[in-house]
Amino acid sequence: MALPHTVFLPHPQGIVIHDQTRIGRDVVIGHQVTLGGRDFSPAAPNIEDGVYIGAGAKILGGVTVGRGATVGANAVVTKDVPAGATVVGANRILSKPSLYALENKG
Numbered sequence: 001m002a003l004p005h006t007v008f009l010p011h012p013q014g015i016v017i018h019d020q021t022r023i024g025r026d027v028v029i030g031h032q033v034t035l036g037g038r039d040f041s042p043a044a045p046n047i048e049d050g051v052y053i054g055a056g057a058k059i060l061g062g063v064t065v066g067r068g069a070t071v072g073a074n075a076v077v078t079k080d081v082p083a084g085a086t087v088v089g090a091n092r093i094l095s096k097p098s099l100y101a102l103e104n105k106g
Helices: none
Strands: 034-036 058-060 086-088 092-094
Touching: none
Parallel strands: 034 058
Antiparallel strands: 086 092
């Protein structure tokens, strides 16, 4: 699996990425992040453009993290995250939009 050229890994230690994971452009992935499967399922995460994934986050299974979303440090994500949303803890989606949210340009 090749990462897009615009993916930024500020501290690329301990990152685990499932070979079927799809990663969009302009994604930031912190250290100790896992993008992996769940319960022996072949499904893998889909990370859309402009997503920020904080250090230690775990995104598991066939979930989609929407465009411009933020995944907080050490969050565990097993459900879809809407575009522009922030998720922290265990699937807790905050109502306030992410500061990293990309504007919809059509």
